[in-house]
Amino acid sequence: MNSVSAILFGAAWTSITGICLGLLLLQTLRVRLRRGEAVLLSFISGSAILSTLVFLCLAAQIARPWVFVSTGAVAITLSVIRKPWRDVRSVETLPSVPWLWRILFALAMLTYGIFTLAHAMAPEISPDGSAYHLGTVARYFRDGGFTRYTTNMYANLPMGVEMLFLYAFAFGRHSAAALVHWQFLVALPFLIRSCGQRLGFPAAGTLAGLLVFLSPVVGLDGASAYVDVGAAAMIFGLFYVLQIWDAERQPGLLILAGILAGASYACKLTAFPAIFYAVLFAGWRSWRTARSFVRPAAIVAVFAALLSLPWLSKNVLIVGNPLSPFFNRWFPNPYVKVSFEEEYRSFYRDYYGNIKSPAQLPLEVTVRGGILQGLLGPVFLLAPLALLSLKFQAGRHALLASAFIGSAYPGNIGTRFLITVLPFVALALAVVLTQWRVVAVAVLAFHAGASWPNVVDAYCDPYAWRFNRFRGKQALRLEREDDYLRRAIPAYNMARAIDDEVPPDARILSFGGVPEAYTSRDLLVAYQGGFNNVAGDLLTAGISPPSQPLRAWEIRFPSIRIRRLRMLQTARVRDIWSVSEVRIFSASGEEYPRTQAWRVRAHPNPWEVQFAFDNGPLTRWRTWQAAQPGDSIELDFGQPLAIEHVRIEFSPDQPGVAIRLQYESSPGEWTDAGAAAQQIDLSPPPNTRLTATSSLKKLGIQWLAIGDNDFIASDLVRNKPSWGVTEIAHEGGMRLYKLD
Amino acid sequence: MRAFGALAATVCFCSCVPTPESYPIPPQHAPMSAVEVISYHEFVRSADPNADLYYVKDVGGLEGGSWRWTQAAPEFRFTLKSTISRRFRLDFGLHEITFRDTGPVTLSILINGRELDRPHFDHPGDRRYEREVPADMLTSSSETRVVVRVLNSWKASDPGVHLGILLHAAGFVGP
Numbered sequence: 013m014n015s016v017s018a019i020l021f022g023a024a025w026t027s028i029t030g031i032c033l034g035l036l037l038l039q040t041l042r043v044r045l046r047r048g049e050a051v052l053l054s055f056i057s058g059s060a061i062l063s064t065l066v067f068l069c070l071a072a073q074i075a076r077p078w079v080f081v082s083t084g085a086v087a088i089t090l091s092v093i094r095k096p097w098r099d100v101r102s103v104e105t106l107p108s109v110p111w112l113w114r115i116l117f118a119l120a121m122l123t124y125g126i127f128t129l130a131h132a133m134a135p136e137i138s139p140d141g142s143a144y145h146l147g148t149v150a151r152y153f154r155d156g157g158f159t160r161y162t163t164n165m166y167a168n169l170p171m172g173v174e175m176l177f178l179y180a181f182a183f184g185r186h187s188a189a190a191l192v193h194w195q196f197l198v199a200l201p202f203l204i205r206s207c208g209q210r211l212g213f214p215a216a217g218t219l220a221g222l223l224v225f226l227s228p229v230v231g232l233d234g235a236s237a238y239v240d241v242g243a244a245a246m247i248f249g250l251f252y253v254l255q256i257w258d259a260e261r262q263p264g265l266l267i268l269a270g271i272l273a274g275a276s277y278a279c280k281l282t283a284f285p286a287i288f289y290a291v292l293f294a295g296w297r298s299w300r301t302a303r304s305f306v307r308p309a310a311i312v313a314v315f316a317a318l319l320s321l322p323w324l325s326k327n328v329l330i331v332g333n334p335l336s337p338f339f340n341r342w343f344p345n346p347y348v349k350v351s352f353e354e355e356y357r358s359f360y361r362d363y364y365g366n367i368k369s370p371a372q373l374p375l376e377v378t379v380r381g382g383i384l385q386g387l388l389g390p391v392f393l394l395a396p397l398a399l400l401s402l403k404f405q406a407g408r409h410a411l412l413a414s415a416f417i418g419s420a421y422p423g424n425i426g427t428r429f430l431i432t433v434l435p436f437v438a439l440a441l442a443v444v445l446t447q448w449r450v451v452a453v454a455v456l457a458f459h460a461g462a463s464w465p466n467v468v469d470a471y472c473d474p475y476a477w478r479f480n481r482f483r484g485k486q487a488l489r490l491e492r493e494d495d496y497l498r499r500a501i502p503a504y505n506m507a508r509a510i511d512d513e514v515p516p517d518a519r520i521l522s523f524g525g526v527p528e529a530y531t532s533r534d535l536l537v538a539y540q541g542g543f544n545n546v547a548g549d550l551l552t553a554g555i556s557p558p559s560q561p562l563r564a565w566e567i568r569f570p571s572i573r574i575r576r577l578r579m580l581q582t583a584r585v586r587d588i589w590s591v592s593e594v595r596i597f598s599a600s601g602e603e604y605p606r607t608q609a610w611r612v613r614a615h616p617n618p619w620e621v622q623f624a625f626d627n628g629p630l631t632r633w634r635t636w637q638a639a640q641p642g643d644s645i646e647l648d649f650g651q652p653l654a655i656e657h658v659r660i661e662f663s664p665d666q667p668g669v670a671i672r673l674q675y676e677s678s679p680g681e682w683t684d685a686g687a688a689a690q691q692i693d694l695s696p697p698p699n700t701r702l703t704a705t706s707s708l709k710k711l712g713i714q715w716l717a718i719g720d721n722d723f724i725a726s727d728l729v730r731n732k733p734s735w736g737v738t739e740i741a742h743e744g745g746m747r748l749y750k751l752d
Numbered sequence: 753m754r755a756f757g758a759l760a761a762t763v764c765f766c767s768c769v770p771t772p773e774s775y776p777i778p779p780q781h782a783p784m785s786a787v788e789v790i791s792y793h794e795f796v797r798s799a800d801p802n803a804d805l806y807y808v809k810d811v812g813g814l815e816g817g818s819w820r821w822t823q824a825a826p827e828f829r830f831t832l833k834s835t836i837s838r839r840f841r842l843d844f845g846l847h848e849i850t851f852r853d854t855g856p857v858t859l860s861i862l863i864n865g866r867e868l869d870r871p872h873f874d875h876p877g878d879r880r881y882e883r884e885v886p887a888d889m890l891t892s893s894s895e896t897r898v899v900v901r902v903l904n905s906w907k908a909s910d911p912g913v914h915l916g917i918l919l920h921a922a923g924f925v926g927p
Contacts, residue, residue, distance in 0.1 A: 332769035345769045557893045611774035618771055628781040648774065699784035707781070726805045726829055726895070730791045 016489055019133055022184025023191035025084050026062070026176055027055065032087035033065075034058025037271075039096035041264030045256070049210070050101040052203050055195075056249035057268055059176055059242075060275030060319065066175035067322055073157030077182040106209035113218040116453070117205065120222050120460055124231060125198060127465075131235040131479065132194035133487035136186040136529065137500045141237030146186050147528030147535075149177045154532060160330055162347045163534075163541040165337035168330075170323040172246075172278030173239035186529060187487075190237045196245040197234025201225040203245060204435050207252045210259075211406040213443050219452050220442035224434050226463045228478050229386030229427050237529075240431040243280035248435045250276055250290055251413050258297050266294060266308055270315025277320045281338075282420040283432055287316045289416035341637070346542045346619040350637035351588055360424040367425060377427045382473025386427035388434065390471075391459040398440035410440040497530070502744035506717060507531040509741040509748055514715050521547050521708065522717040525746060536713065545636070546620065547713055553630040554704030554735065555727050558665040560697060561592035561629060565660040565689040567673045571599040572685075573652040576676035579660060581635075581643040585668030589639040591624040592632040594647070597657035609650030621645060629697035630704055632663065639669050658685070661694060701727075701734040705751045716749040793831050795841075795923030806830065808897065811919060819845065822916035824905040828898045830923060835890035837927035840868065842881040842900065845918035850906035851876035857917075860901040863889045870903075878920070885924070898922070 034054030038045070045053060065083060069075040109117070136142050144166035152158065161167045173196075177189035184191070201221030208217010224230055224244075234241035250272035257265035273290035276283040295309035324334035333343035338357075340350050366383045367373065373384075374393060381387030401407025414436035421429055445452040461467055465479040472478060486496050497504040507530040514520060519534045521544070528535055538548025553559035577596075581589045596604045606625060614621035617636050624633040624645060635643050658673055673685040697703065708714075716737065718725050728735055728749065737749040796806040798820045808827035812820050832838065846857055856875075861868045861883075869883050890896055902916035 343768070347769075555894060606777040606780065608776055610777045612777070613774040618775075619769075622775050622778040626778045626781055627783075631781070646774075703781075703784055706784070710781075720804070721808060723895075726793075727831065729802070729805055730793060730831070 019184035019187045022180035022188030026180040029084040030058035030062045032091040033061045035096035038100045043264040044102045046104045063172045063175040109214040128235040130484045130487040132190045134483035135493045138236035142527035142529045168336035170278045173242040196242040200245045215446040216442035220438040223438040244432045246276045266311040270312040274316035274319025285416045380473040381476030384427045386477045401440040401443040407440045410436045505743035506746040520715040525719045554701040561661040569686040571656040574675040575652045578646040580672045583670040587666040587668045590632045590634040593661040595659040599656040611648045614645045702736045705736045797921040820919045824914040825901045830896045835887040838924045839926045843920040845878045846876040848876045858903045862899040
């Protein structure tokens, strides 16, 4: 596997390229910064540019190691030639940090820095890092570019940080990517400290930087291949740049602010308020000084758009929805179902109903961390004191930024989603606390102690996401990476089995659990995409009677010659309307054979209407959203047929749905077919298990990776012949099956 | 700026998936002809080789060749052939040492989420619990889930570690 040197090179090459690009950008924009600021803001702004360059490489299908080496070489060469640091760095210095705070800063950064560095360099085992963050990176790297990747909704999120991961991944794979994020973790406290100096609060900036850096969830997130800390650094960099612009009105800083605002959104979807914040701040502060506010706001908006529109455009081209994986009602598409989106949003608003009241939040996010997957540290129970900073402009500006950035938090109340707000809250809090040095030092000492992993274990929820041990041995690869991964992530063993047993072009259906970053095969996780939802629904229907066609609407009427027929759903209910089969009968009672002259359509979800006409007992057309009046399936027979009887077969999992049958009596005029629909029971279809797997094969799926606790797991084990599967491997609590 | 506005508008207006006006009839599925053979599994002993298939959570590894420690709320899964005149049986032990701390033990037995019974045991040692289960609590068309909550489980000094009962066998018997 990967050597330590490759990991270090990958991460270092990324940051060096970023810093060079940043310096060149600042030079081009004629921005001048004080000593200490230049490198930090070059790193942040250069990362934004590098991320965009990697995006363009992927769009051009040239994302290869030699291209990345060349990009870095060009950036370094240009920097050597143009010497941007001479122009960017002014002779002015920032107000110095008192010696006590310098010592405390160095001690904390060194101690926790080494701990987090070891974690970052060790093999990546974080849940999201080893799943979609690096899974998508690995896939794009293998393909050398963007592909029509429509079966993973996470791939539709803006992935600005992942672009930097890809750059490092090309050389040092997973750990190099995590080390890139660690660099943002280290840069962030320096940024906050430097900003505090700029604003005239050097001690506060130092304390705030450490409050953030030492926070348990920030440390673990930043030392893993997540993106929250990267986004936080980008957003704080934006705030910092706006503060400098507010004081000095360098024109180039507005362009830089726009770039960072757009890059903030590109780093994390929930950072979109940063764009509004930047535009409104620029406009407001210009208006306050009796200058035109339109031009500054417009400059910020244009450059923010420049960096955010590529991600929206990619989504338009691949999944037909710029805001995917959300807003699927606004932009209907077959790739992310409305019902999934609504369920997903609902889950993360209260974490599966476990947060019953906002009053639970303070302790959950600061001390317990079990339900919301991480803790900030008990010191942040002092956060309300930050309001006392309103008497200072620095405090007002920090709290204003926190209000904007935090406005997206109710959409996902996980603790990680507070990381982007934390620097602002910490800065405002520190402005208050550092009014009394003893108090500030005591708070820092408490936070440093309370954040040490062994101490966190003593008070947090046993299931809180947190560091568990120092991983120096794994970081230096003194333990083989493969051995460590096999014991740290049991399902990694299944990932390896999949790569050994499954052909490269095969598709595997799973309900989750396989770390996608460690397999090169096309894994379809049932909840992650529209096609996957259909496949998962089909598989479970094999043993789930509520999903099987056990009922039918029968509508009989005196024989009429009909060319066009439609079924209208008339109720407004939470049920998802589905139709398994539609059968048309003549007056003699015989079913009309379906012919190629027939045309069918449906609303909503027109793309799957054929499932209601394929004679498949388990395939069904579904609305995939709550049934509404006007939902319909329509048939055009191509020529009039004498019809006396229509049967609509459906599953019993939609008790609230009501149907009306209509026929087109004259062009554009629809008439009710007369008789009320009667419900009848149908015999269960035979051999549903084999039908389910046969239907999956028709969809191009030949393999299953099923967790031992998945709904169908035990039935699959006991009834393999009935399912038509062969067990190939049993690893890490999962079984790999081939469909016979 | 106009160019960017136009670009943004284009992004929005082009955001639609190309969709045909209508679709033809697809290829038709042929009916299945194979005979389906299903195996039903209604009872598990701790020492059974496939015992793990019945355990959903809170059941530990095999010890002493015939028993397993449970935690506070062991959960089981069964596939029943019929739901009529069935009895739920639980063969288990209450360890003397844990009994000294917990005292008499109360279990809450839930079948598919509904409480069947709340038996109370005053002495340690091996026990057999058996009770008839109303047919409407059971299903033969999908999994039957049984949870045996030990309401006063034994708490270890390690946080989060609870010990429940010594499990020998569980499942459905009769008629």
